[in-house]
Structures are given as structure tokens and as C-alpha cells.
Amino acid sequence: MKTNSYKAVKDYIFDKLCKVIGALPISKIEDEINKAKTVTSTVDPEMLATIFSLESTFHALNDGDWNRIQREMETHFDVKMQNGILIQGEEQQERDNAWWSTVEKQKKENYYWERYEKYLRLSLPPEVVKTIDTDTDIVMNNIENPSVETFSRYGMVVGHVPSGKTGNYSALICKAADAGYKFLVVIAGGINNLRNQTQQRLNESFVGQTKGVQVGSGKGNTDKKSLPLSLTTIENDFNKRDADRLSQGLNFDNISVPILLVIKKNTKTLASVIDWLEKQYKNKVSSHAMLVIDDESDYASINTNGEDDPTQINKKLRQLLGLFQKSAYVAYTATPYANIFIDHEAKNKDIGKDLFPKDFIYALDAPTNYFGARKIFLDPNKTYLVEISDYTTSLPTDHKKH
Template sequence: MTITIEELRSIEPGLRWEPCQREVTEEFLRRKALAGEADEEALHTVAYEAHRILGRCVPPMEPAGSGTGLVVGYVQSGKTLSFTTLTALARDNGYGLVILIAGTIDNLKSQSQERLKQDLGVSPDNPGQPWVLIDNPARDNSEFEALRGLLQRWRSPALSPRKKKTILVTVLKQHQRLANLVECLSALSAILQGIPCLVIDDEADQASLNNFAAKNQKTRQNALSANYREVLNLKAVLPHHTYLQYTATPQAPLLIGLTDILSPDFAETLTPGRGYTGGQTLFQPGAPYAKVIPDAEAVATAASHPAAPPSLVSALKVYLLGACAHALAEQNSNRSMMVHPSQQTAPHTQYIAWLTQLIGEWRSRLPVRALRDALMAEFTDAHVDLQRTVGEALPSLSDLFTKMDEVLHIVRVREVNSTGKGAAAIRWGDNEYWILVGGQKLDRGYTVKGLTVTYMPRPLGVGNADNIQQRARFYGYKASYLGYCRVYVRQDVKTAFEGYVEHESFIRSELESSRGQPLKEWRRRFILADRLQPTRRSVMGIKLDEVTTAEWLFPGAAHVGKPAVAHNRIVFDRFLQHLRTRYVELAAHEVDPERYLDKRANSSRNKLFEAVSVADVCAHLIDEMQFGTVEDATERMAISVALGRLLAGAPDATCDVFLVGDMVEQGRSLTKRGTINQVFSGKSPNTSDRANLKYCGDRELRSDNRVTVHLRKFHFLISKVPPQSGDASSDVPWFAIHLPDELKRRILLQAAA
């Protein structure tokens, strides 16, 4: 599990510096391996990625400096393990202060804090440990004096490095708590000089960014939301630090203004361990795990449904059979169901009533043989459903029912909210089987142990993709019991999760291809399903243009008189030479006389190259072309994105390339805006009677199931005098691309400055 210098030096582009793995990290990884939390291969990956992240940070040997990094994982994939490993590695490399900004509510902060203590072995009774934990320091509490003394140790030349403990500061992501920390550090600013610091902002996209960013652009003001203001103050008071934004949904940090202090300088992605189950599994086309809640049942109330909605009953049956299988196997772990009907607390009471009524009724029927047999028959559909995914390992329905009485007596239905009884922490060790009913608290950052069945009738809402993805508490390390997992959602929510899979994959591939490069230089681009926006508009400082890649895409402007024309002539000539040396040039009307119909007598015939590599088209044509307008450059980028996604799944994909009119110049007029009038030649004559048709029309020169490329040349009638060869308005290269329906994508692109 030790990361070698050779491994670090092989990273391209290179790191700012090379962290060294010493005893603290070694012991940390050893304890993780002994606890069985991950195998050696997974821990090696975690350690390697921690080195890569730390190596992008401000080097500890430099006297001062600041930076901002973005670390992107998957929902419920182990981001906490990453930053605890990073913390151990920071200790080994001389970082004196690690600040964890964790959770917008106390229970989420406590969850992260306890995990940090557990992972690092922080104990209040072990004076020999390399850590001291300071929680929510303020000038008027004892934590401030402890912080002062510990920082003074770092300044003392009389102490060996082993006696200088790394200070772990945990603070709630709330403006007053952050302000208290800033006040403490400001009072200790002289001591802070020369002490390297990491600031880890867990779920950094949630409440740390400026909610007035978009409004400020319109009003030309500089309003700051409270948390954002204090995060800026925190960065300002730390002379040597790197601020690391940890999140599974990076859309917001990527879309704040590039001049924003929190705009990341670099990004790193995290690799999930084996056994991780995410959207690519649960929401792949045809997957049996995602179920649709009918709209009428999704809005069910006591008035409309005196009894529980049928889909909720089905979900509960599947969950209980899974719990029975767990009981039969005598496993010492949890199996849970999550019901997430609304952010509002009022509907939770109704769902709790439905669930408890069902559980009570079924429990009462079990002692009576005839009623028990009838009840077991009612579970047949659920058993059949589980057989599809569990297979032969699923016990028979009669065997499962031997544990039903036990499970129904043990299972607890609990409300989980931020107030009242629902605010109490779940004591997971008290009980094996839980059904949790809640709202916002079951969103981002909350971990439901042993979650198998999720019932979420909550609507799509405003359609911010990052918020929707953060509802996915049903992702995680579930490979060992995946067959028992189900997700019940509305149809539009299911569609959103399905679309998010590609959206997420594309973002990660873009960040990985930009690794080690200044992230501010990366032009933001996203693939996103209809009805969704990447994040809340209030924080966005980057304007996005939208292009839908469907049917025909082509540059609209003529670029007459611009340098792009001369450049593109060279690109076209080279590409044509490439085609003619590698592929066979055919007469299109001879390849398919009916489809590519052309009986014209006085027109140059269309030529065709079949099965041309899409990768060749991208490399030798699309990527090389220049455009004189922002609109056309944006369209070209959208084409590149669409073709890039095609190649990601099918590297050997091919297309058809047509030379329209055998590249003989065709005359066109221009609009007042300089765009081309009537790009495509239509049918000749314009008739629906195929028997009388002499030419099928340019738009018919395409394939239905693969990409089609048109190449041609124009001369433009910008005066009454026809242009001469060599004029700026003649010999203008032009192309169009047709994408089949399966490549239709909605693409959002960072607008040109």
C-alpha cells in the first residue's frame, strides 16, 4: 500500500511536489486493512489519490501561499475515507492544521466528525497520538486556549516534530460558527505564520458559495451570502493553506465566476472501490432495480387513499422479504428501507401511519394458519420480483416466511427530521431493521445503513441536477446484497436519474482529461437531459449557451473575408487527400440509386466515402476547422462533444462522408447578418411524386443509423458581378453533420467572453 516516489513521478502532468508516506499514513492504512473496511488494492488506490491531491496543494516547504482544489467522488462512494487518508498524509508531511467544514446541521457534522475520529484513532485519553481535536472553537470557550497552545508548539524550536501535534478543527458550516473560528485564528495570526494548513470543505457545493453571484452580475453589486463571506474570511486569515472542495456534485463550484476566490485551480477525481453500486447499475436501460410510482399514488393523501398506495405496499413487501433473508442468514448488520415523500414534514405522519398499519395488520394475521397462508400468497409477486435479481440464492417464499414474525416484531418505523423526535440520532446498534421516513434530512450527506429499498414519491422539483443526484442515498457499497435493492420513484425522476448517468460520466471524463492543467482555462461544457439545469442559478457566474445536437448541424456564417476561410481551405484539402488515400471514392447515386436519387443532366454528381472513421473526421476536420463567429464556434464544440461521446462508447464508430456536387462551387446569397441563405439544395422538381423526381435533395444524403458528413464549397453572390476564382467570396469550404436520433444530446457550453 506504500506509494513510491516512482509512482508519483510518473504522474502526467507532474505534481507541484511529492508527498512522502510515513508512519502515520502507514499505520492508518494498516488499521483499515485489519478492520476489513477495504482490501489492499482499494487502499492503495485511496492512498495514491490522496498523494495526487496533496501534491497539487501548496507545498508545505513554501513559506506562504494559497490555493483552491476540487475533489470529485460519487454519492456514497467513500469521500470521507479519502479526506481522512489525506489528513494522515498531511500529518506525515508537516501540516500543522487541518480544518474540516462539515455539515450544515449538527447531526451531519457529528457524523463526519465521528468518522474522522474513528478513522484517525483520535482519543481523549492518548497523549502519545499525533492529533488533537478542536470542535467549534470560539474566543469565549476553552477550545480557543487549547488552539493557542497547540499552535505555539509548532512555533517552538525546542520541540521535536513528534511533539508538535496536528490540530484537527471541526466546524459546522454555519456563518456564526465559521465567524467564531475566523475570530480565533485572527487573534492567533502571528502564530499561524509558516504553519501549513488544509481546509477540507465537505459537500462544498452546498452552502459555501455565494448565493448572490447571479444577482450581482445584473445589479453590479457585491453582495455576499453569510457562509460565503466567512469562508472568504477564513481563507484570508490563513497565510499558508489549500482549500479543498469535496463533493459528488461539482456543477456549482465549476460554474461560479472564474474570478471568484472559490473557483478551483485544479480538480481531481476519486475512484470508487469494488462493490460500489451507482447510477450506472441502478438506472441502466432495462435494469430491474428502478420502479415507477404512478403519479396518482405519488401524491396520495389520507383523503385519496385511506389505505396505503399499492406501490408503497409492494415496496414494503420487497423490503420485508429481504429482511427475512437477512434474518435467515443470521447476519449481524442492518437492513433498512427509506421513505422520502417530501421536504415538508406533514406528509411524513401519513406515511408512518400507513406503514405501521400494514405492519400491525400483517403481524396480527401470522398466528392464524389460514390468515398466514393467505398473507404469504399476497407476497408472491414480491418474491417473483426478487428472484429476477437474487436468483437461486433467494430462499423459497415459505422459508422466508419462517422469519416474517420475527422481522415484523423487530422492525422499527422512525421519522427522521431536524426537529422534535425525528431529530434524535439513529442508534443503529439497537436494532437490525429500520424504516426511516423523512425529508430534507435524508438528502445530502446522510447515510442509511444497509439500505435496500427506497420509496421516494417526491417530485422532480425545480430540476437542479446536483440536488436530484444528492437524493441518491440508495447508492453505495451494495454489491453483496444488490439483488435485494429497489428504488421506487416517479417517472420523471427516474428519467432524470437515467440522464444523470451520462452527465456525471461526461463531467468526470472532462476533469480527468484536464488533470494537472489550470482549471480556469477549461471551457465548461456539459451534457444534460431536458428539463434539468446543472445547479441553482443563484450561484452561477458563468453564462451557458445551449445547443441540441439533433438532425443537421452546420456553421451558419460565411466568414467572407476572414482568415478562417484560407485556413479551412487547407484543412479541407488535407482531409480530402486523407480520404482518398484511405477510403474508396464512389458515386453516391450508384451506391443506392433509389435513396440517393440523382438524374440531373447538368450538375456535378455527389461522391461518397463509406465507413469513414469518426475519429478521423474529428481529428482531421472538426478539430482543425476555424470559425469567424462565436455562434459557429459554439456549434462546432457541441458537435465535438456529441462525437466524443459516440467514440467513448464505440471507438471504432464509422460515418459516411459525401462530397456534395463533387466539391464544385455552388452559388448562394447571404442575409444581412452574413449568414447563408438556403444552405441545402432541395428536391428537383419540388414534388412528392417520386416517379417525377430528378434529384432527392441534399438533406436526403444521409444514413439513418450512423453519422453523416457533407463537404462542399460555396461562392457567395455579394454583388451583381459573379466572383472570380481567388476572391474572398469564392472557394469557401463548408460542412454539415447529421446525427442519428440516438446521438441527440442537449449540450450546455460556457459562453465565449
Template sequence: MQIVNSYEVVKGDIRRKLEDIKGVLASTDIDEKIKDTKIVMETLPEEILSKIFSQKINKLDENDWILMKRELESEFNISMNSGVLIKGEEQQSRDNKWWTQREKLKDDYYWSRYKKYMKKDIPPNVIRTIDADTDNIMDNLEDPNIEKFSRYGMVVGHVQSGKTGNYSALICKAADAGYKFIVVIAGGINNLRNQTQERLNKSFIGVDMGIDIGVGKLANNDKSKEPISLTTKSEDFNKRDADRITQAMGLDNTSSPIVLVIKKNTSTLKNVVEWLSKRYNNQKITKHSMLLIDDESDYASINTNKTDEDPTKINARIRDLLGLFEKSVYVAYTATPYANIFIDHKIDGERGKDLFPKDFIYALDAPSNYFGAKKIFLDTDFKHIVTIPEPKSLLPIKHKKDLILNELPDTLEEAIRLFLINIGIRNLRNQGNKHNSMLIHASRFTMVHQQIGSCVEDYLSKLRKDIVVYSSLDNPEMQSINIQSIKETFELRCYDIEFE
């Protein structure tokens, strides 16, 4: 098997050729493109190939070509249906074609470069659906050029099925339309906020710590249009940095969109509200339109107090922020919309309307290769489920928070070994640049989970040490009980794959 770089470069070249084919691909198109490229690579010397591919390329073996055909077929056969839209009564009488019939035709700078960036990892049919879905959502926002508006909507998607990619596309199109102030409220912990900032740096902002990344590295990048981010991958919003970034230009003197990715935290939201209020002398912001994306909107955004009491802090702060703008749109994103749709739609107090999605709800479909709970538990023969006996002596299902745990159950150690084997398999399948993660959830008590985490670190350390020390030997399983255990797990769980 050749190194990942050469394989990925060649596959990327063939993918681009397939994307250039107009209309639906014929059943023979993938075979023909692979065959043509294979002939070129087998007949031309390496120095000529390096010029064709603009970098040094190694020859591929037959297993690479077989794998490439399978991956491209899988990629180009993935489809995704457009979502389903529900509109409120007032929304039905509004102009719901302002974007697709007018504004979209004028300038699509941010969207076009994000669409080009997505082509590296996302199948063409899925990109087309993201385009159609976000067009539908944009039509149900509002034209930012009108004098005054307030819109509330919700987008519902499956767990881990591309909601962030959808609102990244929506942000790009909103910026193209003229939305000036874009706020993303992303999770209640720093880790989640940082991840979302990193995603938007690549998909929309194009720069991280002064270095061009993601869309910022594309050929059509225009520095004069670079969005102004008041937050970074490592720093949430604070008034001091926001003043420093904006003091030279003034919010009203720049044509670039301003973006904030903030934690769903009372003090952070309060700081944003106070900073904007000070900048505009406690007056309504009339010149600029704001788009507020509330990610995981079922968490903490809902007012759980009684109607005759003050709203909960985060709910109040979000409504305060929306109330600063004469022109604002609130879009909630969630996979679990139950709490959102039960918000009292009649509430409209001194802080403005509550966050009920009165104007539209858009339900996203999942791509055809989506692997979620339905596929595991319902549409299945339970081949993805491994039933394990209850480890009563170490970690019984019913346990108290003061449980002492000094070692892991055998089944959890096996699961960890299988996870490591899976990473090895993915590397052999040229998927070494793909994300891998394992979730361990064996207790409802924090203290017990901390002990589990410590034991997992210890076990991983032992595996890592033995692999480093013994793996170059002809019979490493004879030298290490840990490697012997890995081999046994492989033979038990991975007997039907293509590798020894």
C-alpha cells in the same frame, strides 16, 4: 451456521495471508489458503486453535467455508481505477512532484497506520487506488515548507462511493507532510458533523473521549504524535473548550497536527475565525500551513449573491478563515460539482479569492462493486425496481402539506418487512456487523414526513413485539398476522436465496 466472531476471525486470518502474497493473486490462491486453514481447524483440538488464533474459536461448518470462499473471491476481485486530473494554467508550471518524489519518502506515520486500519474492511486493490489518488492530490496541494501559497482544488466522487475515506487518507498524508492546522467542514446539521468526527477519530485521531479507537489501537501507535482535536463526537467547536485544550501548550509549541471537524454553520465558522484571530493578535498566521476540507461543497458554500453585493454568510466565513493563513489549501469534495465549476473565477475582493477550484479538479472513479444510480436505472434490466401503484386513498402523489395520515400504505409496510428480512439474511451471511439503512421519501412536506415517521415507528413496534413473543414457537405465523405478513413477503420477494 457458526457465530459471527469465529467466522470473522478465521476469514480475517486468511485475508491477511492473501494480502501478504506479492503481486497479483493466482486463481488457486484463495482455494489453497482456505483448504490449508480448514485442515488445521478440523485436525487440531479447540485449545490449540485458541492459541493459534489468540482467542477461543469454534469449528466452522461446510456452509461457512463455502460462504467464506465466495466473500474472499468477491473482495479480492474488486478493483478501482485511478482518477482523472485537470490542472489550471498556473498549476501546470508548478512543482507537482514535491510529495511523491521527496516528502512521502521521509515519514508516513499517519498514512501507514490508516492504510493498515483500512485492511480490515477495504479490498487491497481499492486501498492501492486510494493511495495513488491521494498521492496525485497531494502533489497538487503544495509543499507546506515553502514561504507562502494559496491553492484551490476540488475532488469529485460518486454518491456514497468513498469520498470520506479519500479525504481521510488525504488528511493523514497532509499531516505527514507537515500541515499543522486541518479543518473539515462537514454538513449543515449536527448528525452529519458527528458522523464525520467519528470517522476521523478512527482513521486519523485515534482516540475518542480518552479511549484509544481505530488507528489508535494499532501496535505502532505513538502517543507523542497524537493529533489534537478541538472538537469531539458530541461537541462542535466552541472557543471556551478550544482555549482549555490549547492553553497548556500553545499552538506554536506543539509538533502534533491540530484538527477541527465543524458544522457548516455561520456562527461556528465565525467562532473559529475569531478564536484564531485573537490567538494571533489579528496578524496573519505565517508559521503553519492549513488544509481546509469542504465536504458537500455544493451545499451552502457557494456565493449566490450578485457580484456587486456582499457574499453570502457561509461563503464569506470560509474565505475569512482561509485569509487568516499565509499558507492555505482549500479542497472541495462533492458528488455534484456543477455549482462549484460555475463560480466566477475572476472574483478576488477584500475577502480574497472566491472558492473556484482554479488549481485542480480530480475526478475519482468508483470501485467495481459500486452500486449506484447508474446500475439501478441505466445498466440494468430493472430487476432492482419495484413499481407500486399510487396509494390514492392514503398517500396520493399529489397531496398538500395538511394531509392527515393515520396509517401506512400496504406497499410501504411491505417495504419495511422486506428491509427487516434483508437484515436477517445479512446476519445469516455473517454480515451482522455491517451497516443497514432504509430511506423513506414519500412527500416533499415536513409535516407529512413527520406523520409517516410516527406511523413507521408504530408499525416497527408491532412487528418487534410479535417477533419477540411468538418467534420461538413452531408455527409463529399461525399466532400472529404480522409474522404471517413477513412470511408472505419472504416467499414473494426472496424465493431465489439460499435460506428457507
């Protein structure tokens, strides 16, 4: 079938382009297509079937097929993404802000990040993967080395809507696990389907399996010794009974792999996690570092009450961070205004500091193919704005609220 020949040639060119080290030269896509054209026009069909790993005879492609391949390659590879912008607090500027990228990353195996990076390259342009790597290295440098005896770091990563925040914090989680962070908590949306969706994404990017079946970055990987322990599943949020069953009574001290929780931003769920940890550890967890990712951190995490009586979710987040002697909190959001206006001096003697990103703020750039509000509303030619005048029948201006 011709479709098989088309796909085989496209995959062949794609593989060649993926092997290019560094930035892709401007003419590289066209060069590889021309080489493939030459091969298909000079080699007999039986040999072409062998070259392109086809089980049937090779069928010649027409000009439309070659143009389509070029468009698809340009769509994938001709996408750029600049590194983000970092702002640091005064204390943070005095710390070691290169511990990960200059020393630890080179020393360690980086098992989780390397397999996730390989998985990312299946769907993202090489330049974008490279930028995700650099961006998350910078965030890693700012959340602290888990071997440090005690620390408490508060930061924020600002992205666009939607432009890869989940992929970014997935990469951060992989690198944190490689560095030695033991307890990884992702606080997803306030409703079940958002939490379930985030769990599925992290199964693909970090855990590597769902219900014993290899998925995402775990496909083809047989290293069961390094399989992270997820105390939540796609179907089920955290509860103490399942956590005890999945961990089989083990605690951080005798589990060698990182532990993941993906939980709803819900007072009851946070209280269950806190209660479960307090029963395992009578005092603060001192030997193991925790990383908390607060997704959509402008939603419900902000204390909108006075400091004497903070809102429940804000209070529980602060209590959770207070259970660990070594903790890093990273807020992720596309709308950071509420987080920036948290009182930076707010502190409660019972629950600790508020969630102001006192140590760092990192603003992610968007890839060049990002289509957002700027492209729609700030375009002087109003290319994407179309006035509609025939709406009154379907959507009258005096319609009822239902």
C-alpha cells in the same frame, strides 16, 4: 462450538490473503480455501485447535460452510477501484506536481497515514486501499509542499454518492499532517448530527482517540507525543472557551502536533474560528500551513450574491483562508456543477479570491461493487426496477403535503 471453528478458519484464510503483496491472483482465494480444507481433513482436532488458536475442540465444517467462506472472501477481495482523473489549471501545470509522491513521502515517517492505512485494511479490499493511497498522493502533489514560503491553492475532489469521500479526505488529512500541515479544518454539514458524525470518523481515522480512549487507527498505539490536538469533540462544535482550554493557552509555534477542527458550515462558527485566530495572531499566520476540507462544498459555500456583497458563509470561508500565508482549500462533492460555475475571476479586495477550483479538479472512480444510479436506471434489462401498482391505499396520488 462450530461457529468458533468457522470464524477461526475464515480469519486464518483472510490473514493469508492479506499478506499477498500486489494484486491478488485470480485463483488465490480458491487455492487458500483448498489448502485449509486439506489441513482440516488430515490433522487431528486437538492439533487443529492449536493451529487455529481455538480454546476448545475444532469442529469440522461442511460444504455449505466452505462455500460461505469463499463468498465472503470474494466479496472482500474481488473488488477493484481504478485511479481517478486529474484536470489541472495552467499555472498548476508549471509547478512541481511530484513533490510529495517522489520525494517527501519517502523521506518522512508518515506516521498518521501508515496507521490509518493499517486500519483501512481491516475493512476494505487491498486494491481499494491501494487506490486511496494513489489518489490522495495525487491530491497531495497538487495542494503544495508546506515548506514553501507562501502559497494559496484551490482544488476540488469529485466522488460518487456515497462511495468513500470521507475515507478519501481522511487519508488526505493524515498525509497532510505527515507532510507538515499544522492547522487542519474540516467543514462538515450544516447540522449538528452530520458534524458529530464526521468528528467521530476523524477521531477513528486521524486523532486515534475519543475522550482518552483509543479508537480506530489509534488502537494499540501508545505514542502520545504524536497525538493530534482536536479543538472540537463529538459532542461540541468549536467555541473559543473550549479551544483555549484544550490548547492550554498554547499556539501553533509551541505545539508540535497538528491541530484539527471539525466544524459546522455555519456563519457563527466560522466567525468564532476567525476571531480566535485573529486574537492569537495580529498578522497573517506565516510559519504554518493550513488545509481546509470543505465537505459537500456545493452546499452553502457558493456565493449566490454579487461580488460586492457575497453570502456570509462564502465570505467567512474566504476570510479564514486569508488568515494564512500558506493555505490549501479542497472542496469535496458528488455534485460539482455549482462549484465549476463559480466566476473564476471573482476577487474582493477585502476577502480575497472566490472558491473556484482554479488549480485542480480530481474525479474519483467508484469501486466495482458500487451500487448507484447508473446500475439502476441505465441497465437495459431493468433488473432493479420493479413497477408497483398497489400503492394507492398507502400513498394516494392526491395526498396532502404533511
